[in-house]
Amino acid sequence: MIRICLALAMLLLTGAVMAADEPPHQILVEDGDIQIRLYEPQILAEVEVAGRMSSASGRGFGPLANYIFGGNQSRDGASQDIAMTTPVTQTRSQEIAMTTPVTQSAAGHDRWRVAFIMPAEWTMETLPVPDDPRVDIRELPARMMATIRFSGGPNARRFMRHETELRAWLDMNEMEIIGEPVYARYDPPWVPTPFRRNEVMIEIANPQS
Template sequence: MMALQTFPYEVITSSPRFEVRKMGEYFVVKSSVKENMGYEGFNDCFRYISGDNETGQKFSMTTPVINKLDDQRMQDTAFVLLNQDQFPNPHGHARVEKVSSSTMVVIKFKGNISQAIIHQKIQELKAYISSQNYDIKDGPWLARYNPPFIPGFLKRNEIMMEVVHD
C-alpha cells in the first residue's frame, strides 16, 4: 500500500509512546456535525477532496483524518490539505481553515478505536503532559492514519493535545 502524505512537523522529544512535536502551519477541510450523525462529517470532507467544490478541483487523500469532540457534543472531522496555500470554496457544510503552527504532545497507539480506549488514552496523555510540566492549551484530537478496512493490529492512531511551549 502506498504511503499517504501527512502534515508537517518536527519531533522535539520522543519516547516509545509519546512525542512532543512542533507542528508547522497547514490547511484542513473541516465539517462539524452532531455527534450521532455517523460518517456525515467524513463524507463532507471526502466530497470536497473528490471535487465537490467551486472549481471542481480534486485533492489527494492525506493523513491523518482528525476528529475533535467539543463540549456541545459536536464532532469535527478534518482532512489535511497539503502543497497549496489557497483552496477553492467548498459546497455544503465543509469549510477550509488554516491551522496555525503549534506544539502538540501526542500519545501513539495501535488498534481499533472505541470510546473507552479514547478516554483511557486521553487520561494517559494528560498524565504525561502534567509530568512534563506543560500546560494544555487545546484538544484533544484523535488522529487516524489508516482506512477502516486495515486490520486493527496494524492501525496507527494518536491522541494529540496542544500545549503551551516556549
C-alpha cells in the same frame, strides 16, 4: 456519490490512502509512544456533525471526501481533486468543549468537528471552494502538539484511556495544556484492526514563545 465510491475503490486498489502524506512536523521529544511535535501551519477542511464519537466520524467523512474528490469549484470555475493526507482528525466543537476527563454524554448528542488536513502545497488563496456549505476551510498556526500513539480499533474507550495517559505524562513533566484533545485516525477501515494507527494529540504551550 458514485464518484466518491469509485475514488475510494481506486484508493483501495492503489494503496494511496495508506501512503498518504502527513503534515510537516519536527519531533522534539520522544518517550515510548509519546512524542512532542512542532507542526507547521495547516489548512483544514472541516465539517461539524452530531452523535457519538464513532458515528460522528463516519458522518463527517462523506462531505469531506466529496470535497477532495471534486465537489468543489476552483477560481477558474473547474473542479479539482485534492490529494488525501493523514490523519483524519476529530475534535469536540468549541461551543461544548469539556474539561478533563473528556467523556461521551449519556444522551449521545455530542457535536464534533471532523477534519481532513490539506496538502502543504495548497494555500487559502488557491484551495477550491467547497460545493457543500457544511464544509468549512480554515487555517491553523504553527503549533506544539503532545501526542500518544496506539494501535487497534479507534473506539472511544481507547481514545479516552490514552488521553488520560497523555495528560498524566504532561502533568508529570510540567507541560501546560492550551488546547482541546484531537483524536486522529491514520488508516482506512480495510487495514486489519491490530495494525491501525491512532493518536491522541493535545496542544501545549511552547516554552520558547
